[in-house]
Amino acid sequence: MNELAPDSYVTDDGRTIGPAVLEMKNITLRFGGVTAIKDISFDIREGEIRAIIGPNGAGKSSMLNVINGFYHPQEGEIWFRGARRPSMKPYEVARQGIARTFQNIALFKGMSTLDNIMTGRNTMMRAGLFSQALWWGKAEREEIHHREQVEKVIDFLEIQHIRKVPVGRLPYGLQKRVELGRALAAEPKLLLLDEPMAGMNVEEKEDMSRFILDVNDEFGTTIALIEHDMGVVMDISDRVVVMDYGKKIGDGTPDDVRANPDVIDAYLGVSHD
Amino acid sequence: MAESSAAGAALTSIPALLARNAQAFATRPAYREKEYGIWQSWSWAEAQDEIRALALGFLDLGVAKGDHVAIIGSNRPSLYWSMVAAQMCGAIPVPLYQDAVAEEMAYVLDHCGARFIVAEDQEQVDKVLEIQDRVQHIEHIVYHDKRGMRKYDHSRMNALADVQATGRAAHHRWEAELDARIAALGYDDTCVMLYTSGTTGRPKGVVLSNRNIIEASKSSSEFDELTERESVLAYLPMAWVGDFIFSIGQAMWSGFCVNCPESAETMYENLHEIGPTYFFAPPRYFEQRITLLVIRMEDAGRIKKWLFDHFMEHARKVGPDLMDGKPVGLFDRLRYALGNVLVYGPVRNRAGMSNVRIGYTAGEAIGPEIFEFWRSLGINLKQLYGQTEASVFITQQPDGEVRADTVGVPSPGVEVKIGESGEVFYRSPGTFVEYYKNPESTASTKDPEGWVATGDAGFFEEATGHLRIIDRAKDVGKMADGALFAPKYVENKLKFYPNVLEAVVFGSGRETCCAFINIDLTAVGNWAERNNISYGSYQELAGHAQVLDMIQSHVEEMNASLAGDAMLAGCQIHRFLVLHKELDADDGELTRTRKVRRRIIEEKYADLIAALYDGSAEVSTETEVTYEDGRKGSIRATLAIRDAAVMPAQATTLEAAE
Numbered sequence: 012m013n014e015l016a017p018d019s020y021v022t023d024d025g026r027t028i029g030p031a032v033l034e035m036k037n038i039t040l041r042f043g044g045v046t047a048i049k050d051i052s053f054d055i056r057e058g059e060i061r062a063i064i065g066p067n068g069a070g071k072s073s074m075l076n077v078i079n080g081f082y083h084p085q086e087g088e089i090w091f092r093g094a095r096r097p098s099m100k101p102y103e104v105a106r107q108g109i110a111r112t113f114q115n116i117a118l119f120k121g122m123s124t125l126d127n128i129m130t131g132r133n134t135m136m137r138a139g140l141f142s143q144a145l146w147w148g149k150a151e152r153e154e155i156h157h158r159e160q161v162e163k164v165i166d167f168l169e170i171q172h173i174r175k176v177p178v179g180r181l182p183y184g185l186q187k188r189v190e191l192g193r194a195l196a197a198e199p200k201l202l203l204l205d206e207p208m209a210g211m212n213v214e215e216k217e218d219m220s221r222f223i224l225d226v227n228d229e230f231g232t233t234i235a236l237i238e239h240d241m242g243v244v245m246d247i248s249d250r251v252v253v254m255d256y257g258k259k260i261g262d263g264t265p266d267d268v269r270a271n272p273d274v275i276d277a278y279l280g281v282s283h284d
Numbered sequence: 285m286a287e288s289s290a291a292g293a294a295l296t297s298i299p300a301l302l303a304r305n306a307q308a309f310a311t312r313p314a315y316r317e318k319e320y321g322i323w324q325s326w327s328w329a330e331a332q333d334e335i336r337a338l339a340l341g342f343l344d345l346g347v348a349k350g351d352h353v354a355i356i357g358s359n360r361p362s363l364y365w366s367m368v369a370a371q372m373c374g375a376i377p378v379p380l381y382q383d384a385v386a387e388e389m390a391y392v393l394d395h396c397g398a399r400f401i402v403a404e405d406q407e408q409v410d411k412v413l414e415i416q417d418r419v420q421h422i423e424h425i426v427y428h429d430k431r432g433m434r435k436y437d438h439s440r441m442n443a444l445a446d447v448q449a450t451g452r453a454a455h456h457r458w459e460a461e462l463d464a465r466i467a468a469l470g471y472d473d474t475c476v477m478l479y480t481s482g483t484t485g486r487p488k489g490v491v492l493s494n495r496n497i498i499e500a501s502k503s504s505s506e507f508d509e510l511t512e513r514e515s516v517l518a519y520l521p522m523a524w525v526g527d528f529i530f531s532i533g534q535a536m537w538s539g540f541c542v543n544c545p546e547s548a549e550t551m552y553e554n555l556h557e558i559g560p561t562y563f564f565a566p567p568r569y570f571e572q573r574i575t576l577l578v579i580r581m582e583d584a585g586r587i588k589k590w591l592f593d594h595f596m597e598h599a600r601k602v603g604p605d606l607m608d609g610k611p612v613g614l615f616d617r618l619r620y621a622l623g624n625v626l627v628y629g630p631v632r633n634r635a636g637m638s639n640v641r642i643g644y645t646a647g648e649a650i651g652p653e654i655f656e657f658w659r660s661l662g663i664n665l666k667q668l669y670g671q672t673e674a675s676v677f678i679t680q681q682p683d684g685e686v687r688a689d690t691v692g693v694p695s696p697g698v699e700v701k702i703g704e705s706g707e708v709f710y711r712s713p714g715t716f717v718e719y720y721k722n723p724e725s726t727a728s729t730k731d732p733e734g735w736v737a738t739g740d741a742g743f744f745e746e747a748t749g750h751l752r753i754i755d756r757a758k759d760v761g762k763m764a765d766g767a768l769f770a771p772k773y774v775e776n777k778l779k780f781y782p783n784v785l786e787a788v789v790f791g792s793g794r795e796t797c798c799a800f801i802n803i804d805l806t807a808v809g810n811w812a813e814r815n816n817i818s819y820g821s822y823q824e825l826a827g828h829a830q831v832l833d834m835i836q837s838h839v840e841e842m843n844a845s846l847a848g849d850a851m852l853a854g855c856q857i858h859r860f861l862v863l864h865k866e867l868d869a870d871d872g873e874l875t876r877t878r879k880v881r882r883r884i885i886e887e888k889y890a891d892l893i894a895a896l897y898d899g900s901a902e903v904s905t906e907t908e909v910t911y912e913d914g915r916k917g918s919i920r921a922t923l924a925i926r927d928a929a930v931m932p933a934q935a936t937t938l939e940a941a942e
Contacts, residue, residue, distance in 0.1 A: 171321075228432070228434070
């Protein structure tokens with residue numbers, strides 16, 4: 012075993028949580044006159060499951076979009092792996108090893124599960140257009156390698172039986188799983204999940220929780236997730252950021268957050284005046 | 285490693301057969317498994333290398349002669365290898381049903397005293413760990429799938445691949461010992477121990493010797509002329525004797541290839557890809573495939589549907605005769621050939637049955653329409669009758685003498701006789717040695733001359749010499765008026781309706797017969813969809829008035845056909861109810877091979893049975909259910925009880941039955 016880095020620790024269930032991989036420093040995001048995110052700072056540590064929760068319109072998805080490079084904050088800094096990240100396009104962020112899923116499933120409905128997951132490896136394909144078109148030499152070797160990785164994801168998520176089924180025909184819970192598969196295929200260092208359990212029944216939620224924990228455990232992937240369902244969040248995450256009206260109102264372990272009076276107010280709907 | 289076992293050695297054990305195959309069929313495929321979307325394959329020579337490495341690893345772990353090694357999991361080459369590797373070490377493999385809950389496993393593991401467990405994955409390992417404090421003698425667990433296992437305490441646990449690696453590394457140390465143990469395997473040593481699911485009481489460990497397995501495999505392979513060119517899909521539980529005979533006994537004897545599906549859900553697809561030449565499935569499987577096909581055809585375009593109906597009717601008319609080599613007119617032959625191109629071929633292909641040379645079904649009676657359907661498509665589907673205690677084969681149907689209502693003639697080397705009570709007895713080289721640690725049961729089942737009581741009542745047809753099975757001997761009873769009561773016969777008749785999944789008939793010692801019925805969710809659900817009937821749960825659908833009407837019409841139709849049979853007219857169903865839950869092996873209501881456990885059902889649903897007989901129109905009940913993970917819950921329901929019309933016995937009821 013390696014010596015632990017100075018600011019690392021080991022969780023009760025034996026996972027090693029390292030130093031911060033991503034630091035959000037004083038982020039403010041405005042759309043015209045509307046301030047979606049107001050001066051928020053928090054960090055995500057290596058190997059942890061970090062949840063961002065909050066009521067509707069709290070700015071959670073905006074935050075994910077900032078991390079993902081889709082929105083560019085007017086103020087604040089993003090530090091990734093110890094270096095300040097310049098303003099980047101989403102595909103550049105993806106190449107850095109940050110993958111995501113979407114709240115309202117964004118798959119190619121007419122394509123099979125396999126092909127959809129294959130698109131997750133797009134940023135890693137290096138063969139030129141010409142050799143890809145002829146499927147010769149490098150392109151062929153590359154595809155074989157990528158297919159192998161994709162098959163491992165399929166095996167991991169236990170979706171062999173829908174490998175060749177167009178995703179449009181799949182039930183909602185399975186589509187969510189395919190989307191997770193596509194994000195995993197990119198072999199991300201940091202995985203962003205936007206409401207992975209929205210609209211699922213209890214059993215599907217349990218399955219999805221299991222997969223999120225397994226991804227974190229097996230591949231050591233750092234995970235940041237947005238979720239509505241408090242129960243699920245408290246069960247699976249190491250630390251939780253709570254947002255309300257674009258502000259951070261809580262940050263800490265699930266137990267800390269649960270005891271935080273501001274959080275209770277936000278969730279129980281105390282009037283804001 | 286291979287050359288150490290002489291090819292000329294007597295073929296008196298599975299490891300000896302393996303050594304022969306590794307030489308005779310060195311490069312032919314022995315095992316295939318679909319993993320990561322690709323069929324991986326191992327030749328006989330490679331398989332031997334893998335199995336020997338595993339056996340060496342087992343020796344290094346301390347597997348001793350006479351140990352029991354439990355194997356828990358779904359069909360995977362590495363689990364089949366574990367069984368043979370255990371045999372090489374002089375140990376006895378004991379495969380268990382992988383869907384058994386921890387409680388059930390505890391009994392078997394405790395009874396056989398297994399020191400070593402080979403488990404498929406985390407799920408199975410967890411079950412073993414759960415009961416480990418009660419079953420003290422478990423020493424070491426070997427698992428196949430590494431997923432999720434990283435954080436477990438490995439002081440008494442290993443991955444199967446690591447055991448093989450250790451074995452390979454230690455081959456100088458253990459090779460001589462391994463060869464000595466293989467050479468010491470005798471024809472009368474135990475080959476495998478299989479626990480029968482048992483419709484009554486605790487499971488019993490059936491000890492089968494090398495002689496039992498090899499003789500049964502040999503004569504049955506010869507009966508159907510199996511060669512090394514066959515291929516089979518191994519998808520039935522490994523704990524079931526049939527799988528042991530097909531995937532190990534016959535595969536080793538004939539040298540053919542065993543294919544393992546990717547997962548239980550992909551079985552249909554994998555069957556289609558492999559196209560086995562030799563195929564076994566329980567009647568339920570053939571029934572489900574037809575249900576699926578019929579549902580698809582309901583949704584198909586009009587031309588397709590017309591083609592299907594038209595040619596299937598023709599197939600029903602001439603297909604079976606063609607199969608049996610009876611004379612068929614030229615015009616009918618041409619039409620059948622056309623149908624073969626347009627309909628039968630594609631249907632066979634979709635069902636993965638294009639290459640099937642020999643298909644078998646057994647375990648339950650098969651509906652004549654279902655049986656004829658498959659045969660009319662040109663598939664050589666036959667029936668056999670067997671038991672764990674017989675190493676499967678008691679009777680089977682020879683090519684060209686196949687019928688839905690018989691189970692065939694005695695298999696080669698098997699003697700069959702009918703006892704005075706009508707019970708079927710047999711004696712064969714495949715007859716089991718004993719029930720493990722249970723001399724009383726052994727003595728009451730097998731007499732000193734080797735005749736084994738099957739527990740089934742049957743008779744030989746005089747004209748053809750074929751055996752017909754009526755029912756379980758202990759279930760056959762008398763009704764209050766002395767009429768014959770054969771519940772299974774009636775239940776099977778009901779189950780032939782696609783909408784009926786399971787039925788349980790009561791009536792022994794009573795005035796009338798009544799029944800519980802389980803609907804088939806696939807068929808009834810589809811019917812509901814087409815008729816715009818909405819339902820929220822299984823329970824709601826099962827209690828729907830229109831569903832009850834439909835089931836009632838089935839019951840009355842069956843009553844009419846029973847009335848035509850003087851012997852069984854008394855078994856007509858007077859009252860019935862549709863159960864609010866599916867009968868389930870997890871609740872102990874069915875065996876793991878899905879046979880009804882009558883006594884348990886009678887106890888558990890005593891209130892419902894009372895209501896059937898006291899004339900009430902409905903009954904409220906609460907039932908305990910066990911979930912897959914062993915948790916318990918309960919469901920409450922109010923069930924309607926229906927009266928079904930009964931026909932007078934012996935009346936001319938042909939019109940009514942049509």
